[in-house]
Amino acid sequence: MSDTGHIENIREALTAFRHGIRVLEDHLAPDAPDQALTEALTPALETILAMKGRLIVSGMGKSGHIGCKLAATFASTGTPAFFVHPAEASHGDLGMITKDDVVLMLSWSGETRELGDLATYCRRFRVPLISISGNAQSTLAKAANVAIALPKSPEACPHNLAPTTSTLLQLAIGDALAVALLRARGFSEKSFFDFHPGGKLGASLTDVGEIMSKGDDMPLVGQDQVVFDVVSGIWGKNLGIVGITNDAGDLIGVVTDGDLRRYLAESSDTSMQAAMRETKASEIMTADPICLSKDMLAAGALARMQKNKISAAYVLEDGKPVGVLTLLQLLNLGVA
Structure with missing residues:
Protein backbone atom coordinates (compact mmCIF):
# COMPACT_ATOMS: atom_id res chain seq x y z
CA MET A 1 0.00 0.00 0.00
CA SER A 2 1.28 3.48 -0.85
CA ASP A 3 1.87 6.23 1.68
CA THR A 4 -1.20 7.96 0.27
CA GLY A 5 -3.28 4.88 1.05
CA HIS A 6 -2.10 4.80 4.65
CA ILE A 7 -2.91 8.46 5.16
CA GLU A 8 -6.34 7.99 3.61
CA ASN A 9 -7.07 5.18 6.08
CA ILE A 10 -6.08 7.44 8.96
CA ARG A 11 -8.29 10.22 7.61
CA GLU A 12 -11.22 7.82 7.36
CA ALA A 13 -10.73 6.80 10.99
CA LEU A 14 -10.64 10.43 12.09
CA THR A 15 -13.81 11.06 10.10
CA ALA A 16 -15.50 8.22 11.99
CA PHE A 17 -14.37 9.73 15.28
CA ARG A 18 -15.63 13.17 14.29
CA HIS A 19 -18.98 11.71 13.28
CA GLY A 20 -19.28 9.94 16.62
CA ILE A 21 -18.62 13.12 18.57
CA ARG A 22 -21.12 15.02 16.41
CA VAL A 23 -23.78 12.37 17.09
CA LEU A 24 -23.07 12.65 20.82
CA GLU A 25 -23.38 16.45 20.67
CA ASP A 26 -26.64 16.19 18.72
CA HIS A 27 -28.15 13.96 21.40
CA LEU A 28 -27.39 16.67 23.98
CA ALA A 29 -28.96 19.49 21.96
CA PRO A 30 -31.95 21.22 23.63
CA ASP A 31 -34.15 20.32 20.66
CA ALA A 32 -32.99 16.70 20.37
CA PRO A 33 -35.99 14.37 19.90
CA ASP A 34 -34.56 11.95 22.49
CA GLN A 35 -33.68 13.67 25.76
CA ALA A 36 -32.75 10.47 27.63
CA LEU A 37 -29.01 11.22 27.63
CA THR A 38 -29.52 14.79 28.80
CA GLU A 39 -31.89 13.63 31.54
CA ALA A 40 -29.35 11.07 32.80
CA LEU A 41 -26.35 13.38 33.06
CA THR A 42 -27.73 15.78 35.67
CA PRO A 43 -28.59 13.08 38.26
CA ALA A 44 -25.23 11.45 37.53
CA LEU A 45 -23.44 14.69 38.36
CA GLU A 46 -25.57 15.35 41.42
CA THR A 47 -24.96 11.82 42.72
CA ILE A 48 -21.20 12.27 42.45
CA LEU A 49 -21.28 15.77 43.95
CA ALA A 50 -23.27 14.50 46.94
CA MET A 51 -21.03 11.50 47.69
CA LYS A 52 -19.04 11.50 50.92
CA GLY A 53 -16.53 8.91 49.76
CA ARG A 54 -14.74 8.19 46.49
CA LEU A 55 -15.78 7.59 42.91
CA ILE A 56 -14.97 3.97 42.08
CA VAL A 57 -14.50 3.45 38.34
CA SER A 58 -14.60 -0.01 36.81
CA GLY A 59 -14.71 -1.66 33.41
CA MET A 60 -13.39 -4.65 31.53
CA GLY A 61 -11.17 -4.78 28.44
CA LYS A 62 -10.99 -1.58 26.41
CA SER A 63 -13.67 0.00 28.59
CA GLY A 64 -11.46 -0.77 31.57
CA HIS A 65 -8.53 1.06 30.01
CA ILE A 66 -10.78 4.07 29.45
CA GLY A 67 -11.96 3.73 33.04
CA CYS A 68 -8.38 3.89 34.32
CA LYS A 69 -7.82 7.13 32.45
CA LEU A 70 -11.10 8.60 33.69
CA ALA A 71 -10.30 7.72 37.30
CA ALA A 72 -7.04 9.63 36.94
CA THR A 73 -8.84 12.62 35.42
CA PHE A 74 -11.49 12.70 38.14
CA ALA A 75 -8.87 12.39 40.89
CA SER A 76 -6.71 15.17 39.48
CA THR A 77 -9.61 17.61 39.15
CA GLY A 78 -11.14 17.46 42.61
CA THR A 79 -13.22 14.25 42.57
CA PRO A 80 -11.49 11.57 44.69
CA ALA A 81 -11.45 8.47 42.50
CA PHE A 82 -9.64 5.24 41.76
CA PHE A 83 -10.04 2.29 39.42
CA VAL A 84 -11.06 -1.18 40.60
CA HIS A 85 -10.63 -4.06 38.16
CA PRO A 86 -13.88 -6.07 38.11
CA ALA A 87 -12.10 -9.43 38.16
CA GLU A 88 -10.03 -8.41 41.18
CA ALA A 89 -13.19 -7.03 42.81
CA SER A 90 -14.64 -10.54 42.75
CA HIS A 91 -11.58 -11.78 44.63
CA GLY A 92 -11.50 -9.41 47.56
CA ASP A 93 -11.21 -5.90 46.17
CA LEU A 94 -14.90 -5.33 46.82
CA GLY A 95 -13.65 -4.52 50.31
CA MET A 96 -12.26 -1.27 48.90
CA ILE A 97 -15.78 0.02 48.28
CA THR A 98 -17.86 1.58 51.07
CA LYS A 99 -21.43 2.83 51.37
CA ASP A 100 -20.17 6.39 51.09
CA ASP A 101 -18.75 5.73 47.61
CA VAL A 102 -20.29 5.92 44.16
CA VAL A 103 -19.48 3.33 41.51
CA LEU A 104 -19.12 4.27 37.83
CA MET A 105 -19.13 1.27 35.48
CA LEU A 106 -18.24 1.29 31.79
CA SER A 107 -19.34 -1.37 29.32
CA TRP A 108 -20.33 -0.62 25.74
CA SER A 109 -22.56 -3.68 25.47
CA GLY A 110 -23.77 -3.43 29.05
CA GLU A 111 -23.59 -7.21 29.22
CA THR A 112 -19.99 -7.67 30.41
CA ARG A 113 -20.14 -10.76 32.59
CA GLU A 114 -17.22 -9.75 34.83
CA LEU A 115 -19.15 -6.70 36.12
CA GLY A 116 -21.90 -8.87 37.61
CA ASP A 117 -20.44 -9.34 41.09
CA LEU A 118 -19.68 -5.64 41.42
CA ALA A 119 -23.20 -4.68 40.33
CA THR A 120 -24.67 -7.17 42.81
CA TYR A 121 -22.49 -5.75 45.59
CA CYS A 122 -23.72 -2.23 44.83
CA ARG A 123 -27.36 -3.36 44.96
CA ARG A 124 -26.83 -5.37 48.16
CA PHE A 125 -25.11 -2.58 50.08
CA ARG A 126 -26.97 0.31 48.42
CA VAL A 127 -23.89 1.82 46.84
CA PRO A 128 -25.06 4.22 44.10
CA LEU A 129 -24.22 2.84 40.66
CA ILE A 130 -23.83 4.93 37.52
CA SER A 131 -23.40 3.12 34.22
CA ILE A 132 -22.01 4.30 30.89
CA SER A 133 -22.94 1.97 28.06
CA GLY A 134 -24.26 1.97 24.52
CA ASN A 135 -27.47 0.12 25.37
CA ALA A 136 -30.20 1.61 27.54
CA GLN A 137 -31.89 -1.80 27.80
CA SER A 138 -28.78 -3.72 28.86
CA THR A 139 -28.44 -5.65 32.09
CA LEU A 140 -25.98 -3.09 33.42
CA ALA A 141 -28.18 -0.12 32.55
CA LYS A 142 -31.17 -1.73 34.27
CA ALA A 143 -29.09 -2.44 37.39
CA ALA A 144 -27.82 1.14 37.62
CA ASN A 145 -29.32 3.93 39.69
CA VAL A 146 -28.40 6.27 36.84
CA ALA A 147 -27.91 4.85 33.35
CA ILE A 148 -26.01 6.94 30.80
CA ALA A 149 -26.71 5.40 27.39
CA LEU A 150 -24.48 6.75 24.63
CA PRO A 151 -25.69 6.95 21.02
CA LYS A 152 -24.50 4.40 18.51
CA SER A 153 -22.00 5.43 15.85
CA PRO A 154 -19.96 3.18 13.52
CA GLU A 155 -16.56 2.09 14.78
CA ALA A 156 -13.54 3.35 12.90
CA CYS A 157 -12.58 -0.29 12.40
CA PRO A 158 -13.58 -1.27 8.81
CA HIS A 159 -15.26 -4.39 10.22
CA ASN A 160 -17.15 -2.32 12.81
CA LEU A 161 -15.72 -4.62 15.49
CA ALA A 162 -12.66 -3.14 17.26
CA PRO A 163 -13.72 -0.67 20.00
CA THR A 164 -12.57 2.67 18.59
CA THR A 165 -15.37 5.20 18.18
CA SER A 166 -17.23 3.64 21.11
CA THR A 167 -14.26 4.00 23.47
CA LEU A 168 -13.74 7.57 22.25
CA LEU A 169 -17.34 8.39 23.20
CA GLN A 170 -16.89 6.81 26.63
CA LEU A 171 -13.76 8.86 27.15
CA ALA A 172 -15.42 12.04 25.90
CA ILE A 173 -18.48 11.79 28.14
CA GLY A 174 -16.35 10.78 31.13
CA ASP A 175 -13.97 13.70 30.70
CA ALA A 176 -16.94 16.02 30.17
CA LEU A 177 -18.40 14.83 33.47
CA ALA A 178 -15.07 15.51 35.18
CA VAL A 179 -14.96 19.05 33.76
CA ALA A 180 -18.56 19.71 34.80
CA LEU A 181 -17.74 18.53 38.33
CA LEU A 182 -14.60 20.68 38.35
CA ARG A 183 -16.66 23.75 37.51
CA ALA A 184 -19.44 22.88 39.95
CA ARG A 185 -16.92 22.62 42.78
CA GLY A 186 -15.15 25.86 41.87
CA PHE A 187 -11.92 23.89 41.45
CA SER A 188 -9.27 26.61 40.98
CA GLU A 189 -5.82 26.75 39.45
CA LYS A 190 -4.41 26.63 42.98
CA SER A 191 -6.44 23.50 43.69
CA PHE A 192 -5.03 22.01 40.50
CA PHE A 193 -1.50 22.69 41.74
CA ASP A 194 -2.20 20.74 44.94
CA PHE A 195 -2.56 17.61 42.79
CA HIS A 196 0.13 18.47 40.19
CA PRO A 197 3.23 19.64 42.09
CA GLY A 198 5.70 18.04 39.69
CA GLY A 199 7.09 19.03 36.30
CA LYS A 200 6.46 22.12 34.23
CA LEU A 201 2.76 22.12 35.09
CA GLY A 202 3.54 22.17 38.79
CA ALA A 203 6.07 24.95 38.29
CA SER A 204 3.56 27.03 36.33
CA LEU A 205 1.02 26.71 39.13
CA THR A 206 3.41 27.76 41.90
CA ASP A 207 2.56 30.99 43.73
Whole structure:
Protein backbone atom coordinates (compact mmCIF):
# COMPACT_ATOMS: atom_id res chain seq x y z
CA MET A 1 0.00 0.00 0.00
CA SER A 2 1.28 3.48 -0.85
CA ASP A 3 1.87 6.23 1.68
CA THR A 4 -1.20 7.96 0.27
CA GLY A 5 -3.28 4.88 1.05
CA HIS A 6 -2.10 4.80 4.65
CA ILE A 7 -2.91 8.46 5.16
CA GLU A 8 -6.34 7.99 3.61
CA ASN A 9 -7.07 5.18 6.08
CA ILE A 10 -6.08 7.44 8.96
CA ARG A 11 -8.29 10.22 7.61
CA GLU A 12 -11.22 7.82 7.36
CA ALA A 13 -10.73 6.80 10.99
CA LEU A 14 -10.64 10.43 12.09
CA THR A 15 -13.81 11.06 10.10
CA ALA A 16 -15.50 8.22 11.99
CA PHE A 17 -14.37 9.73 15.28
CA ARG A 18 -15.63 13.17 14.29
CA HIS A 19 -18.98 11.71 13.28
CA GLY A 20 -19.28 9.94 16.62
CA ILE A 21 -18.62 13.12 18.57
CA ARG A 22 -21.12 15.02 16.41
CA VAL A 23 -23.78 12.37 17.09
CA LEU A 24 -23.07 12.65 20.82
CA GLU A 25 -23.38 16.45 20.67
CA ASP A 26 -26.64 16.19 18.72
CA HIS A 27 -28.15 13.96 21.40
CA LEU A 28 -27.39 16.67 23.98
CA ALA A 29 -28.96 19.49 21.96
CA PRO A 30 -31.95 21.22 23.63
CA ASP A 31 -34.15 20.32 20.66
CA ALA A 32 -32.99 16.70 20.37
CA PRO A 33 -35.99 14.37 19.90
CA ASP A 34 -34.56 11.95 22.49
CA GLN A 35 -33.68 13.67 25.76
CA ALA A 36 -32.75 10.47 27.63
CA LEU A 37 -29.01 11.22 27.63
CA THR A 38 -29.52 14.79 28.80
CA GLU A 39 -31.89 13.63 31.54
CA ALA A 40 -29.35 11.07 32.80
CA LEU A 41 -26.35 13.38 33.06
CA THR A 42 -27.73 15.78 35.67
CA PRO A 43 -28.59 13.08 38.26
CA ALA A 44 -25.23 11.45 37.53
CA LEU A 45 -23.44 14.69 38.36
CA GLU A 46 -25.57 15.35 41.42
CA THR A 47 -24.96 11.82 42.72
CA ILE A 48 -21.20 12.27 42.45
CA LEU A 49 -21.28 15.77 43.95
CA ALA A 50 -23.27 14.50 46.94
CA MET A 51 -21.03 11.50 47.69
CA LYS A 52 -19.04 11.50 50.92
CA GLY A 53 -16.53 8.91 49.76
CA ARG A 54 -14.74 8.19 46.49
CA LEU A 55 -15.78 7.59 42.91
CA ILE A 56 -14.97 3.97 42.08
CA VAL A 57 -14.50 3.45 38.34
CA SER A 58 -14.60 -0.01 36.81
CA GLY A 59 -14.71 -1.66 33.41
CA MET A 60 -13.39 -4.65 31.53
CA GLY A 61 -11.17 -4.78 28.44
CA LYS A 62 -10.99 -1.58 26.41
CA SER A 63 -13.67 0.00 28.59
CA GLY A 64 -11.46 -0.77 31.57
CA HIS A 65 -8.53 1.06 30.01
CA ILE A 66 -10.78 4.07 29.45
CA GLY A 67 -11.96 3.73 33.04
CA CYS A 68 -8.38 3.89 34.32
CA LYS A 69 -7.82 7.13 32.45
CA LEU A 70 -11.10 8.60 33.69
CA ALA A 71 -10.30 7.72 37.30
CA ALA A 72 -7.04 9.63 36.94
CA THR A 73 -8.84 12.62 35.42
CA PHE A 74 -11.49 12.70 38.14
CA ALA A 75 -8.87 12.39 40.89
CA SER A 76 -6.71 15.17 39.48
CA THR A 77 -9.61 17.61 39.15
CA GLY A 78 -11.14 17.46 42.61
CA THR A 79 -13.22 14.25 42.57
CA PRO A 80 -11.49 11.57 44.69
CA ALA A 81 -11.45 8.47 42.50
CA PHE A 82 -9.64 5.24 41.76
CA PHE A 83 -10.04 2.29 39.42
CA VAL A 84 -11.06 -1.18 40.60
CA HIS A 85 -10.63 -4.06 38.16
CA PRO A 86 -13.88 -6.07 38.11
CA ALA A 87 -12.10 -9.43 38.16
CA GLU A 88 -10.03 -8.41 41.18
CA ALA A 89 -13.19 -7.03 42.81
CA SER A 90 -14.64 -10.54 42.75
CA HIS A 91 -11.58 -11.78 44.63
CA GLY A 92 -11.50 -9.41 47.56
CA ASP A 93 -11.21 -5.90 46.17
CA LEU A 94 -14.90 -5.33 46.82
CA GLY A 95 -13.65 -4.52 50.31
CA MET A 96 -12.26 -1.27 48.90
CA ILE A 97 -15.78 0.02 48.28
CA THR A 98 -17.86 1.58 51.07
CA LYS A 99 -21.43 2.83 51.37
CA ASP A 100 -20.17 6.39 51.09
CA ASP A 101 -18.75 5.73 47.61
CA VAL A 102 -20.29 5.92 44.16
CA VAL A 103 -19.48 3.33 41.51
CA LEU A 104 -19.12 4.27 37.83
CA MET A 105 -19.13 1.27 35.48
CA LEU A 106 -18.24 1.29 31.79
CA SER A 107 -19.34 -1.37 29.32
CA TRP A 108 -20.33 -0.62 25.74
CA SER A 109 -22.56 -3.68 25.47
CA GLY A 110 -23.77 -3.43 29.05
CA GLU A 111 -23.59 -7.21 29.22
CA THR A 112 -19.99 -7.67 30.41
CA ARG A 113 -20.14 -10.76 32.59
CA GLU A 114 -17.22 -9.75 34.83
CA LEU A 115 -19.15 -6.70 36.12
CA GLY A 116 -21.90 -8.87 37.61
CA ASP A 117 -20.44 -9.34 41.09
CA LEU A 118 -19.68 -5.64 41.42
CA ALA A 119 -23.20 -4.68 40.33
CA THR A 120 -24.67 -7.17 42.81
CA TYR A 121 -22.49 -5.75 45.59
CA CYS A 122 -23.72 -2.23 44.83
CA ARG A 123 -27.36 -3.36 44.96
CA ARG A 124 -26.83 -5.37 48.16
CA PHE A 125 -25.11 -2.58 50.08
CA ARG A 126 -26.97 0.31 48.42
CA VAL A 127 -23.89 1.82 46.84
CA PRO A 128 -25.06 4.22 44.10
CA LEU A 129 -24.22 2.84 40.66
CA ILE A 130 -23.83 4.93 37.52
CA SER A 131 -23.40 3.12 34.22
CA ILE A 132 -22.01 4.30 30.89
CA SER A 133 -22.94 1.97 28.06
CA GLY A 134 -24.26 1.97 24.52
CA ASN A 135 -27.47 0.12 25.37
CA ALA A 136 -30.20 1.61 27.54
CA GLN A 137 -31.89 -1.80 27.80
CA SER A 138 -28.78 -3.72 28.86
CA THR A 139 -28.44 -5.65 32.09
CA LEU A 140 -25.98 -3.09 33.42
CA ALA A 141 -28.18 -0.12 32.55
CA LYS A 142 -31.17 -1.73 34.27
CA ALA A 143 -29.09 -2.44 37.39
CA ALA A 144 -27.82 1.14 37.62
CA ASN A 145 -29.32 3.93 39.69
CA VAL A 146 -28.40 6.27 36.84
CA ALA A 147 -27.91 4.85 33.35
CA ILE A 148 -26.01 6.94 30.80
CA ALA A 149 -26.71 5.40 27.39
CA LEU A 150 -24.48 6.75 24.63
CA PRO A 151 -25.69 6.95 21.02
CA LYS A 152 -24.50 4.40 18.51
CA SER A 153 -22.00 5.43 15.85
CA PRO A 154 -19.96 3.18 13.52
CA GLU A 155 -16.56 2.09 14.78
CA ALA A 156 -13.54 3.35 12.90
CA CYS A 157 -12.58 -0.29 12.40
CA PRO A 158 -13.58 -1.27 8.81
CA HIS A 159 -15.26 -4.39 10.22
CA ASN A 160 -17.15 -2.32 12.81
CA LEU A 161 -15.72 -4.62 15.49
CA ALA A 162 -12.66 -3.14 17.26
CA PRO A 163 -13.72 -0.67 20.00
CA THR A 164 -12.57 2.67 18.59
CA THR A 165 -15.37 5.20 18.18
CA SER A 166 -17.23 3.64 21.11
CA THR A 167 -14.26 4.00 23.47
CA LEU A 168 -13.74 7.57 22.25
CA LEU A 169 -17.34 8.39 23.20
CA GLN A 170 -16.89 6.81 26.63
CA LEU A 171 -13.76 8.86 27.15
CA ALA A 172 -15.42 12.04 25.90
CA ILE A 173 -18.48 11.79 28.14
CA GLY A 174 -16.35 10.78 31.13
CA ASP A 175 -13.97 13.70 30.70
CA ALA A 176 -16.94 16.02 30.17
CA LEU A 177 -18.40 14.83 33.47
CA ALA A 178 -15.07 15.51 35.18
CA VAL A 179 -14.96 19.05 33.76
CA ALA A 180 -18.56 19.71 34.80
CA LEU A 181 -17.74 18.53 38.33
CA LEU A 182 -14.60 20.68 38.35
CA ARG A 183 -16.66 23.75 37.51
CA ALA A 184 -19.44 22.88 39.95
CA ARG A 185 -16.92 22.62 42.78
CA GLY A 186 -15.15 25.86 41.87
CA PHE A 187 -11.92 23.89 41.45
CA SER A 188 -9.27 26.61 40.98
CA GLU A 189 -5.82 26.75 39.45
CA LYS A 190 -4.41 26.63 42.98
CA SER A 191 -6.44 23.50 43.69
CA PHE A 192 -5.03 22.01 40.50
CA PHE A 193 -1.50 22.69 41.74
CA ASP A 194 -2.20 20.74 44.94
CA PHE A 195 -2.56 17.61 42.79
CA HIS A 196 0.13 18.47 40.19
CA PRO A 197 3.23 19.64 42.09
CA GLY A 198 5.70 18.04 39.69
CA GLY A 199 7.09 19.03 36.30
CA LYS A 200 6.46 22.12 34.23
CA LEU A 201 2.76 22.12 35.09
CA GLY A 202 3.54 22.17 38.79
CA ALA A 203 6.07 24.95 38.29
CA SER A 204 3.56 27.03 36.33
CA LEU A 205 1.02 26.71 39.13
CA THR A 206 3.41 27.76 41.90
CA ASP A 207 2.56 30.99 43.73
CA VAL A 208 4.81 33.98 43.03
CA GLY A 209 5.23 34.38 46.79
CA GLU A 210 7.02 31.03 46.96
CA ILE A 211 9.73 31.86 44.43
CA MET A 212 10.31 35.61 44.64
CA SER A 213 13.41 37.21 46.15
CA LYS A 214 12.54 38.92 49.42
CA GLY A 215 14.00 40.43 52.55
CA ASP A 216 17.66 41.34 52.23
CA ASP A 217 17.70 39.85 48.70
CA MET A 218 15.26 42.53 47.50
CA PRO A 219 17.08 45.72 46.32
CA LEU A 220 15.39 48.92 47.49
CA VAL A 221 16.53 52.56 47.42
CA GLY A 222 14.81 55.61 48.90
CA GLN A 223 13.56 58.28 46.48
CA ASP A 224 16.06 60.86 47.80
CA GLN A 225 19.07 58.56 47.54
CA VAL A 226 21.42 59.22 44.64
CA VAL A 227 22.36 57.30 41.52
CA PHE A 228 25.46 55.84 43.20
CA ASP A 229 23.08 54.03 45.56
CA VAL A 230 21.01 52.85 42.62
CA VAL A 231 24.11 51.36 41.00
CA SER A 232 24.96 49.59 44.23
CA GLY A 233 21.44 48.21 44.48
CA ILE A 234 21.33 46.89 40.93
CA TRP A 235 24.80 45.38 40.82
CA GLY A 236 24.90 44.28 44.44
CA LYS A 237 21.79 42.07 44.20
CA ASN A 238 22.38 41.08 40.58
CA LEU A 239 18.67 41.19 39.68
CA GLY A 240 18.87 43.93 37.08
CA ILE A 241 16.41 46.13 38.93
CA VAL A 242 16.09 48.25 42.06
CA GLY A 243 12.87 49.50 43.63
CA ILE A 244 12.40 53.15 44.59
CA THR A 245 10.35 53.83 47.73
CA ASN A 246 8.91 56.95 49.32
CA ASP A 247 9.12 57.89 53.00
CA ALA A 248 6.11 55.67 53.77
CA GLY A 249 7.82 52.64 52.22
CA ASP A 250 5.51 52.47 49.21
CA LEU A 251 6.98 51.53 45.85
CA ILE A 252 6.78 54.57 43.57
CA GLY A 253 9.03 53.40 40.75
CA VAL A 254 11.88 51.20 39.59
CA VAL A 255 15.25 51.67 37.95
CA THR A 256 16.41 48.86 35.69
CA ASP A 257 19.87 48.25 34.35
CA GLY A 258 18.51 49.58 31.02
CA ASP A 259 17.39 52.82 32.70
CA LEU A 260 20.83 53.13 34.26
CA ARG A 261 22.67 52.55 30.97
CA ARG A 262 20.60 55.21 29.24
CA TYR A 263 21.29 57.68 32.06
CA LEU A 264 25.03 57.04 31.94
CA ALA A 265 25.08 57.35 28.14
CA GLU A 266 23.56 60.81 28.39
CA SER A 267 26.10 62.00 30.96
CA SER A 268 29.48 63.37 29.86
CA ASP A 269 32.61 61.70 31.20
CA THR A 270 33.70 64.86 33.06
CA SER A 271 30.39 65.38 34.82
CA MET A 272 29.38 61.75 35.32
CA GLN A 273 30.73 61.22 38.82
CA ALA A 274 29.38 64.53 40.05
CA ALA A 275 25.99 63.85 38.49
CA MET A 276 25.79 60.39 40.03
CA ARG A 277 26.39 61.94 43.46
CA GLU A 278 23.77 64.64 42.95
CA THR A 279 21.01 63.08 40.84
CA LYS A 280 18.28 61.50 42.93
CA ALA A 281 16.91 58.06 42.26
CA SER A 282 13.44 59.51 41.73
CA GLU A 283 14.74 61.54 38.78
CA ILE A 284 15.71 58.55 36.65
CA MET A 285 13.16 55.96 37.79
CA THR A 286 10.26 54.55 35.79
CA ALA A 287 7.15 55.57 37.69
CA ASP A 288 4.06 53.30 38.05
CA PRO A 289 5.91 50.11 37.09
CA ILE A 290 4.28 46.79 36.27
CA CYS A 291 3.87 44.88 39.55
CA LEU A 292 2.74 41.46 40.69
CA SER A 293 0.93 39.98 43.70
CA LYS A 294 2.10 37.15 45.97
CA ASP A 295 -0.83 34.89 45.20
CA MET A 296 -0.45 35.20 41.42
CA LEU A 297 0.56 31.96 39.74
CA ALA A 298 3.99 31.76 38.14
CA ALA A 299 2.43 31.15 34.73
CA GLY A 300 0.35 34.32 35.08
CA ALA A 301 3.40 36.31 36.20
CA LEU A 302 5.34 35.07 33.18
CA ALA A 303 2.52 36.05 30.83
CA ARG A 304 2.34 39.56 32.31
CA MET A 305 6.08 40.09 32.13
CA GLN A 306 6.27 38.84 28.55
CA LYS A 307 3.31 40.99 27.49
CA ASN A 308 4.98 44.10 28.92
CA LYS A 309 8.45 43.06 27.73
CA ILE A 310 10.09 43.34 31.16
CA SER A 311 12.59 40.99 32.75
CA ALA A 312 11.83 41.74 36.41
CA ALA A 313 8.90 42.99 38.48
CA TYR A 314 8.26 43.88 42.10
CA VAL A 315 5.64 42.08 44.16
CA LEU A 316 3.43 44.41 46.20
CA GLU A 317 1.25 44.00 49.23
CA ASP A 318 -0.83 47.06 50.19
CA GLY A 319 1.41 49.17 47.98
CA LYS A 320 4.62 48.09 49.69
CA PRO A 321 7.28 45.90 48.04
CA VAL A 322 7.53 42.43 49.56
CA GLY A 323 9.55 40.74 46.84
CA VAL A 324 10.91 40.86 43.32
CA LEU A 325 10.59 38.25 40.57
CA THR A 326 12.76 37.89 37.47
CA LEU A 327 12.39 36.00 34.22
CA LEU A 328 15.58 34.13 35.08
CA GLN A 329 13.95 32.78 38.25
CA LEU A 330 10.96 31.61 36.22
CA LEU A 331 13.25 29.96 33.67
CA ASN A 332 15.24 28.21 36.40
CA LEU A 333 11.98 26.98 37.92
CA GLY A 334 10.96 25.52 34.58
CA VAL A 335 7.92 27.69 33.96
CA ALA A 336 9.09 28.91 30.54
